[in-house]
Amino acid sequence: MKNIIVGQSGGPTAVINSSLLGVYKTAKDRGADTVYGMVHGIKGLLDGNVVDLSTRIRNELDMDLLKRTPSSFLGSCRYKLPDVNGHEDTYEKIFATLKKLDVCAFFYIGGNDSMDTIMRLTDYGNKIGSPIRFIGVPKTIDNDLAVTDHTPGFGSAAKYIAATTKEIIRDGLVYDYPVVSVIEVMGRNAGWLTAATALARGEDCEGVDEIYLPERVFDVDAFITRMGERLKENRSVVVAVSEGVKIADGRYVCELSDHVDYVDAFGHKQLAGTARFLAGRIAEKYGVKTRAIELSSLQRCAAHIQARIDVTEAYNCGGAAVKAAFEGKTGLVITLKRVSDDPYMCVAEAADVHEIANVEKKVPPEWITEDGTYVRQELVHYIMPLIQAEITPLWVNGLPRHVRLNETPLKR
Ligand code: F6P
Secondary structure: OOEEEEEEEHHHHHHHHHHHHHHHHHHHOOOOOEEEEEEOOOHHHHHEEEHHHOOOOOOOOHHHHHHOOOOOOOOOOOOOOOOOOEEEEEEEHHHHHHHHHHEEEEEEEEOOOOOHHHHHHHHHHHHHHOEEEEEEEEEEOOOOOOOOOOOHHHHHHHHHHHHHHHHHHHHHOOOOOOEEEEEEEOOOOOOHHHHHHHHHHHEEEEEOOOEOOOOOOOOHHHHHHHHHHHHHHOOEEEEEEEEEEEEHHHHHHHHHOOOOOEEEEOOOEEEOHHHHHHHHHHHHHHOOOOEEEEOHHHHHHHHHHOOOHHHHHHHHHHHHHHHHHHHOOOEEEEEEEEEEEEEEEEEEEEEEEHHHHOOOOOOOOOHEEOOOOOOOOHHOOOOOHHHEEEOOOOOEEEEEEOOOOOOOOOOO
């Protein structure tokens, strides 16, 4: 039996380390020798930053803590591998390092951008006849991966967002004068996460008044007019907007005020400031108190409110990836197939990486109301099972305990 290597890539989630654990534990149980971790993903591998994971995951307690630790234990990157033509040296370097480490399988835990890395390495590996297997483990709070029913990380972020929205709604009603709260939710060009605010509505909560997803063109003037109408009826108005809402000419709403000049290696602009812009316009027009609530990184690192179902599925996806590689498969991404809604049940399958890399799965039009200001019950039913059950943090001195890599990586 040989060694394997695993890396984490892209934006983190509250359960990405459960997938890491799933890869590590399953590989060890199936007889792998060394399980290497790339520090900061493929970028780290290129720089020779690799750790032996067994020196960091030493016992059951480390494993329990790893599952409960947010963000990417190994560190992440947003690094796009170049086209092989003209950059053969980059690929030669990667494959030479993998050979030196005596690695038989490479696992990458990430979203649609990160699966581009699996795709390029698979294609190059096939071209040179390499025996190394490349398997993607799905992850993203955005839930925008093709083929799979949903992605690990989404459920926990949705649980945090729905719970926080309930709290914001209660807080908004505290005074006897009007307040408009605009909640800005991540998810880039897909509205899945923003839709999770709809889960706040129930017998103990009024729910948000309006929800705006990037799947629909956003009309700023129409939005301001609607807020005026809402203010005539309600003391507190709470609306949820996706960070990725765009106006008719294709610009993001957040670009209307902030100078968004940070663009990552995949060409994605940093999206932030939508809530601030809209809250400012409402205050200006109606002279009311407003709050711009940018959930930002809080929604993807809230490990204290992980959904147990999400932790389990994240772990299982890591395990399924190792199983596939050890059965000789390559060029695949693990996917989840929902086989039943009640009781909820998903099984792990796999899809060709070429069907998933760089593809964004959007909320289907039939799950958004006709006027584009709310989501339909079908979408609530889709999300609801994914936020179920809890996992208790290990509390130390009143705070959740985490693990850190905290080690000078091996230089290779
Ligand atoms: O892709 C996951 C995600 O959290 C998006 O929702 C968000 O737009 C983006 O990452 C933020 O990325 P970064 O951490 O690089 O600013």
